Every structure is written in C-alpha cells, then in structure tokens.
Amino acid sequence: MSLTVIEKIWNEHQIADLGDGTCLIYIDRVFLHERTGSVALKGLEAAGRKVRNPEQAFCTMDHIVDTFPGRSDDTTLPGGTAFIQTTRAAAQAAGINLFDLGDQRQGIVHVISPEQGIALPGATVVCPDSHTGTLGGLGALAWGIGSTEAEHALATKTLVVKKPKTMRVNFEGELPTGITAKDMILKLIGEHTASGGVGYAIEFAGAAVRALPIEARLTLCNMTVEFGAWTGLIAPDEQTFAYVQGRPYAPNAAQWDQAVAHWRTLQSDPDARFDKEISIDCASIVPQVTWGTSPMHETGIDGLVPDPAQIADSAVRSSVERALEYMDLQPGTPLEGVPIDAAFLGSCTNSRISDLRAAADILRGRKVAPGVKAICVPGSGLVKAEAEAEGLDKVFTDAGFEWRESGCSMCFFAGGESFGLEERVVSSTNRNFENRQGPRTRTHLASPTTVAASAVKGYLTDVRRIGAAGD
Amino acid sequence: MEKFTQLTAIAAPIMRINIDTDVIIPSREMKRVSKEGLSEGMFANWRYTEPGGREENPDFILNQEPYRQARILLSGDNFGCGSSREHAVWALAEWGIRCIITPKFGNIFYGNCVRNGILPVVLPNAVVEDLAAQVEQDPAGNLIHVDLRNCSVTAPDGTKHTFEIAPADQEMLLEGLDAIAVTMKRDDEILAFQGRDRLARPWIYLDNN
Numbered sequence: 001m002s003l004t005v006i007e008k009i010w011n012e013h014q015i016a017d018l019g020d021g022t023c024l025i026y027i028d029r030v031f032l033h034e035r036t037g038s039v040a041l042k043g044l045e046a047a048g049r050k051v052r053n054p055e056q057a058f059c060t061m062d063h064i065v066d067t068f069p070g071r072s073d074d075t076t077l078p079g080g081t082a083f084i085q086t087t088r089a090a091a092q093a094a095g096i097n098l099f100d101l102g103d104q105r106q107g108i109v110h111v112i113s114p115e116q117g118i119a120l121p122g123a124t125v126v127c128p129d130s131h132t133g134t135l136g137g138l139g140a141l142a143w144g145i146g147s148t149e150a151e152h153a154l155a156t157k158t159l160v161v162k163k164p165k166t167m168r169v170n171f172e173g174e175l176p177t178g179i180t181a182k183d184m185i186l187k188l189i190g191e192h193t194a195s196g197g198v199g200y201a202i203e204f205a206g207a208a209v210r211a212l213p214i215e216a217r218l219t220l221c222n223m224t225v226e227f228g229a230w231t232g233l234i235a236p237d238e239q240t241f242a243y244v245q246g247r248p249y250a251p252n253a254a255q256w257d258q259a260v261a262h263w264r265t266l267q268s269d270p271d272a273r274f275d276k277e278i279s280i281d282c283a284s285i286v287p288q289v290t291w292g293t294s295p296m297h298e299t300g301i302d303g304l305v306p307d308p309a310q311i312a313d314s315a316v317r318s319s320v321e322r323a324l325e326y327m328d329l330q331p332g333t334p335l336e337g338v339p340i341d342a343a344f345l346g347s348c349t350n351s352r353i354s355d356l357r358a359a360a361d362i363l364r365g366r367k368v369a370p371g372v373k374a375i376c377v378p379g380s381g382l383v384k385a386e387a388e389a390e391g392l393d394k395v396f397t398d399a400g401f402e403w404r405e406s407g408c409s410m411c412f413f414a415g416g417e418s419f420g421l422e423e424r425v426v427s428s429t430n431r432n433f434e435n436r437q438g439p440r441t442r443t444h445l446a447s448p449t450t451v452a453a454s455a456v457k458g459y460l461t462d463v464r465r466i467g468a469a470g471d
Numbered sequence: 472m473e474k475f476t477q478l479t480a481i482a483a484p485i486m487r488i489n490i491d492t493d494v495i496i497p498s499r500e501m502k503r504v505s506k507e508g509l510s511e512g513m514f515a516n517w518r519y520t521e522p523g524g525r526e527e528n529p530d531f532i533l534n535q536e537p538y539r540q541a542r543i544l545l546s547g548d549n550f551g552c553g554s555s556r557e558h559a560v561w562a563l564a565e566w567g568i569r570c571i572i573t574p575k576f577g578n579i580f581y582g583n584c585v586r587n588g589i590l591p592v593v594l595p596n597a598v599v600e601d602l603a604a605q606v607e608q609d610p611a612g613n614l615i616h617v618d619l620r621n622c623s624v625t626a627p628d629g630t631k632h633t634f635e636i637a638p639a640d641q642e643m644l645l646e647g648l649d650a651i652a653v654t655m656k657r658d659d660e661i662l663a664f665q666g667r668d669r670l671a672r673p674w675i676y677l678d679n680n
C-alpha cells in the first residue's frame with residue numbers, strides 16, 4: 001500500500017489501535033522548558049510517578065530567564081526565579097538532561113533540539129510548547145502538547161493521539177532572490193487562513209522546499225501551528241543527514257549507517273494519497289509582513305492595509321476592524337513606510353546562525369534609524385558563540401542593536417520586559433496576537449532581513465530595495 | 472478529574488474568531504508553578520480596565536449578569552488557537568466553564584479540555600450562531616442542554632444537534648478517568664514495543680550510546 005511519510009512514521013510508532021482512529025503512540029523524545037514543563041514535573045512528583053527513560057527526556061530554561069548580559073536566576077518577571085529554581089530541582093530529581101543557565105548549550109527549546117541532535121528524522125518528539133512542530137524541518141514527527149499530556153508522555157513514553165488527516169502543501173517553482181522561508185509560511189497562512197490547517201498533519205514538498213537549507217526548513221515548519229495544523233514536516237534528505245551527523249545526541253558512528261538507511265525510507269510513496277493538497281506558486285512571493293493581530297492578517301510589503309468595508313463575511317470583517325483599531329492603522333495605508341518604534345530579531349522562528357548572518361549582511365556599515373530600539377537575541381548559547389566568532393555581534397552593536405544572551409526574550413510578554421504601550425515593533429517572531437509582546441504592543445511579523453532593513457529605515461521597508469552597504 | 476455527563480446551563484456567547492490562549496490567559500497572569508489560582512487572570516486583558524489591573528470592565532460579557540453564572544461558552548471559529556499553555560483551560564475550569572461550543576478548536580487546547588473535565592463541542596458555524604442568537608434573547612431563561620452520553624446539544628427552542636467526539640475522549644470525560652492509569656494497563660504492550668524498537672532503531676535509545 002502506498003503511504004505518506006507521515007503515515008510511515010506514525011505506523012512505526014503505533015503501539016495499539018484504541019479504536020476510531022485513536023492510537024497509542026510511542027514517544028521518542030520529551031523536551032520541557034521552565035514555563036510549562038515545571039508544572040508537568042511537579043504534577044508527576046505529586047502523583048508519586050517516575051519518568052520512564054529519563055535519558056530520553058530533556059529540559060531547558062528559555063521562556064522566563066532574562067536575556068540581559070550577566071544574567072542570573074533573578075528575573076525582571078516577578079516570581080520568575082521560582083519557576084527557574086523549581087524546574088531545576090525537579091529536573092535534577094527526575095534525572096533528565098538539563099540545559100541550565102550558564103551552560104553554553106542552553107537556548108530556546110526548538111533551537112537547541114536540532115542543534116544537539118535530540119530531534120531526529122523519523123522520531124516522535126513532544127514538548128509542552130506549541131512551536132514543537134519546528135522540528136518537522138528535520139523530518140521528525142513533532143507536536144506541541146499540554147502539561148498534563150507531558151506528564152503522560154514522561155510517565156508512560158506514550159501518548160494517546162487521534163490520527164490526523166494529511167495535507168501536502170506544494171511550494172512550486174523557485175523562490176525569488178531575497179525571499180525567505182518566513183515569507184513562504186506567512187504567504188501560506190495569509191492565503192489559507194489561520195485555521196486552514198486545523199486537523200491536519202502537513203508535508204511540505206515541492207522544489208522550493210527541497211532547495212531550502214535545514215535552518216530555513218525549521219523556520220517553515222515553525223509556523224505550522226499558526227496555520228492551525230497539528231504539525232508539519234519535510235521528508236528528510238541528504239541535506240538533513242549531513243546536518244544531523246556528528247551532533248551530540250545523534251546516532252553514533254556504529255549506528256550511523258543503519259540510521260541513514262532507515263531514514264531514506266521516510267519519503268511519501270509516489271502515489272501516496274493525501275486528504276488534501278494545495279499549491280503555492282513561489283514566483284509570486286514577495287517579502288511578507290503582517291498588518292493585524294493574527295498571522296493571517298498579512299500581505300506583501302508592497303500591499304495596503306485592507307478595508308474592512310470590502311469584506312463580506314461579518315465575523316471576518318469585525319475581526320479586521322478590531323485588528324486595525326488595535327494596530328492603529330487606517331484602511332488603504334501602504335505597508336511600506338509605516339513608522340516603527342522597535343525591531344526584534346530572535347525567537348524559535350528566526351534566531352539561528354543563518355538568520356543572524358542574513359540580518360548582519362544588511363546591517364554591516366549601516367545604523368539603526370534614530371529613536372528605534374533594536375534588539376538581537378541569539379537562539380542558543382552556541383549560536384551566540386558562533387556569531388561572536390564571526391564578528392557578527394560587532395556588526396549588530398555597531399549598527400545600534402542590543403546583543404543579548406539566548407532565550408525567548410520579548411517574543412512574548414511574561415510580565416517582565418516589554419516594548420511598551422502602543423509601541424510598534426517589526427519582529428522576526430511568529431505571533432502578532434494582541435498583547436503578545438507586551439500590553440498594547442503592536443507587532444508586525446516579518447523575516448529577519450525585513451526586520452534589519454526596517455530597523456535601518458525606521459519604517460516597514462521592502463528589503464529588496466536596500467542596495468549595497470551604506471545605501 | 473471531574474466527570475462530565477450532562478449539563479443544562481447559561482451560555483455566554485463570545486462570538487469572535489481566533490480567540491487565542493494569550494487572550495484566554497495572558498502570560499503575565501501565569502504567576503506560579505501551579506494549576507490553581509489562575510481564574511483571576513482569565514481573559515484579563517478584556518475583563519479588566521487596565522493591563523495587570525483588577526478593576527472590572529463592565530462591557531465585558533463575563534462581568535455581566537446573568538453571564539457571570541455561565542457554564543457554557545459559545546465562540547467563533549478557531550477558539551483556543553496559539554500557545555500550548557494549559558493554564559488557559561485550568562483558568563476556565565476554575566472559573567466554572569464546563570463546556571465550550573465552537574466551529575473549530577485549536578488542537579492542543581482541545582486535548583487540554585478533555586484532560587481537565589471541560590467538554591469541547593464542535594458544531595457548524597451556523598449552528599453556533601443560532602445558539603448565540605437564542606441565548607441573547609433571554610440569557611437567563613434560554614438555557615442550553617448538553618448531554619455527552621448521546622453526544623447532543625439541545626438549543627433553547629428544542630432543536631437537537633449531535634456532535635462528534637473520539638470514544639477515548641468521551642470515556643475519559645464520562646468516567647473522569649486518570650489517563651496515565653488507563654495507559655499503564657497496557658504496560659506490557661509498551662515494554663514489548665520498546666524491545667522490538669530497540670533492535671530496529673537503536674539510536675533512539677540513548678542508554679545504548
């Protein structure tokens with residue numbers, strides 16, 4: 001029988017069929033962080049349960065930790081220290097792998113999971129965090145769960161999961177120069193809405209996806225949850241294997257050939273049937289930017305803020321009206337030229353070394369516009385070290401960016417640091433929800449290069465028009 | 472976990488689309504490493520006049536009578552999208568919500584509901600809008616009846632709608648089961664699976680390295 005790559009991985013992990021499409025699925029890796037993982041570990045402890053196979057469970061500190069240089073367990077978030085210290089103690093008691101503050105391997109969970117070789121092709125990986133689908137970029141079947149489910153996965157090495165429908169999203173043709181994976185995923189969500197993927201596991205395919213380097217594939221898969229999907233993945237290929245080889249938790253030399261031979265089978269069969277297929281023509285993608293408070297509120301940088309009066313569906317119209325009020329934008333305003341107060345480069349979407357290099361290429365020899373607060377937060381301690389070895393930190397600080405320690409930082413507002421009331425931020429993150437980056441903060445999602453170019457101009461900018469350095 | 476069999480209750484329509492978990496509970500309201508004490512932060516950005524404040528916004532529906540007694544929420548498409556934070560469900564449950572009816576749920580949120588005794592009901596948009604319209608005519612009198620045993624929602628005017636739910640989820644809610652205990656009944660199967668899998672995919676088992 002012809003199978004999709006999603007079904008192949010699913011079948012390999014199915015322990016029991018519980019009826020009506022619900023299965024008991026084996027979980028290879030559980031990753032936790034101090035925000036939601038702490039509750040899961042505490043819950044297990046309280047119930048007197050143990051972590052089964054703690055060597056296959058991992059924990060990092062990323063959400064609540066400060067990202068200021070010289071940080072400690074103290075946080076700008078009131079009560080944050082308790083989360084950090086509770087998580088540390090619970091992780092140590094459970095005997096799971098911990099990437100703590102001060103460890104260079106510490107970083108945003110979905111950045112360090114591939115970096116350390118924890119997420120692998122064909123592996124099932126879960127984390128009480130909605131952006132776990134990021135790891136689909138390596139061909140892992142990875143999805144976000146709640147804290148109670150995390151307890152279940154830790155205690156039993158399994159989860160009860162309803163089999164998803166499958167969708168293939170084909171990115172046809174070639175991506176124009178200067179267009180990134182971030183623009184691809186925003187375009188998809190803009191065209192097919194923030195709930196277009198609900199109920200589906202997605203395989204991203206097509207020539208443009210094959211051509212993406214691994215880090216860009218992680219970016220593409222990162223936002224499948226913003227599309228509403230259960231998860232998304234890209235079938236592993238030679239690029240994937242080259243990326244994985246030699247990483248600390250990857251298969252060792254003795255297992256390597258067996259692993260790769262296995263991973264090569266993880267492709268959708270030529271006549272495999274998906275429940276739904278859609279296509280996006282890559283030639284039509286321009287730098288994308290959001291104007292509203294849902295990732296589907298987006299358009300090309302050459303586009304206009306929409307006019308709610310033109311929208312027939314009343315629920316959609318009122319959500320757009322509300323979004324424009326929150327964002328303080330008038331219908332018909334060109335996106336290019338909207339002045340910004342701040343620029344944020346970071347998050348599990350776009351804080352890897354390739355993102356930092358691309359942004360630095362734009363910032364080299366340039367300055368951030370006066371009055372714009374600009375911050376760069378590398379995704380992990382190792383990304384930070386690599387960037388510093390290449391001198392990128394100098395490029396960022398010379399341009400006027402703050403250079404931070406790794407973590408989630410102002411991707412979301414936890415009650416500590418924020419950009420401030422009604423500040424307008426161009427951000428390489430994944431969510432532009434109301435109050436996401438701070439009370440009444442206004443977020444415009446965009447690629448790292450659009451963020452860098454807009455920081456320089458002081459307004460939302462078409463990155464393709466930034467010329468040679470110093471322009 | 473509290474069982475769910477059937478319920479007749481006041482319903483509060485919050486008919487916006489894409490109500491995300493950041494809205495249901497803003498991150499700054501998740502103050503402690505605990506599942507308790509979160510209801511105060513529920514819908515905080517809408518419920519209170521100032522960010523972080525506690526002065527009630529009288530325009531917000533759940534600050535109004537009789538909606539303060541609501542046990543059912545009606546909402547627009549894609550309710551509970553966004554962050555995985557289970558705190559959203561813990562907050563709703565603690566406040567008193569037992570059932571949410573919407574055309575589509577955020578996936579993780581749906582699972583979190585089932586594990587915390589809240590019944591998630593998916594019904595077509597037109598049906599949810601009709602339920603909302605009936606409720607609004609007389610919020611205190613036009614109650615909605617939900618029965619998980621036969622998977623039905625009865626509108627105030629008597630119209631009966633059926634919904635779907637996975638049998639495992641239905642059983643968990645009806646019986647108020649502890650999911651881990653249920654799965655551990657299959658422990659032999661899990662261990663047997665690991666034995667086979669260890670040979671097929673030894674690199675997954677990090678104690679081998």
Ligand code: SF4
Pocket residue numbers: 062063108109110129131346347348349407408411412429430
């Ligand atoms: S970087 Fe942002 S989206 Fe990613 S895990 Fe951290 S808070 Fe979540």
